[in-house]
Amino acid sequence: IAEFSMPLDFDGNQTSPLQPNLGECFRIDDGRVSFNPSSFTQEVHRTVQARLPSALTPVLAELLADIAEYKFLDQHPQLADEMKSSSIFKLYPVKLDFLFQDLSRYFIQSTKSFRLWANKPERHNATVESLVKQGAAKSSAQEAVKLAIQEFRALEQTTYAPKLQFNPTPSGIQINEFTRATLNFASLHGTLMRAYQELDQIVPLHLKLGTFKVLLLVATGVFFEANPTKHLWRVDEFIDLQFLPLCRSLGSIRHSG
Secondary structure (H helix, E strand, O other), rough: OOHHHHHOOOOOOOOOOOOOHHHHHHHOOEEEEEEEEEEEEHHHHHHHHHHHHHHHHHHHHHHHHHHHHHHHHHHHHHHHHOOOOOOOOOOOOOOOOHHHHHHHHHHHHHHHHHHHHOOOOOHHHHHHHHHOOOOOOOHHHHHHHHHHHHHHHHHHHHHOOOOEEEEOOOEEEEEEEEHHHHHHHHHHHHHHHHHHHHHHOOEOOOOOOOOHHHHHHHHHHHHHHHHHHHHHHOOOHHHHHHHHHHHHHHHEEEEOO
């Protein structure tokens, strides 16, 4: 995530998928700079999508930590006073209030370098100087950079605003990226809650396991790390459609009484 605060490069020397390649967003012709908003928007989107898995990894990690802590206290209730929690959902294995707090905190990391560039004069002035070195007239470079900043600010208020946004369109409801992430993690929260409750009723057979709950934590983490960009949005499906059926096949239903 530290890489997300690095200055933007407008010289076309991008070497990391987590950094934008903005060299094609400005064209210089006889000292005049033309700004391509479509190219700029596409590159912002590509970069943010590449960064979101890293930016939101702590959110997933906290969900799994909630389960681990809850499981520990479930087995050692006498230690509850030693592990106090400020969550209002103390009796649940996954803390919904912490989830939404974490989402707001970490989502904005994905746009941090763009935000710093737009807000810090020394950073967007460096872009002007870079264009001048490439043959642009300074006044034209300043105007082009001004347009680019305006384009990002528009994206920052809509597509990448760190708040819930629902916009009706003729083809349905359009949501921004923060809303998409929130819905994704809300679904994962519900899936983890149901999985934890179901695993209470499944006894592992022929395995040196007292419960599948530890395996839930390990399997979820391994699945995500196998392909963070793709799997960030599919962890709930993995648990519901692959992990739980496997546990059912390797265990038996606990019968009360």
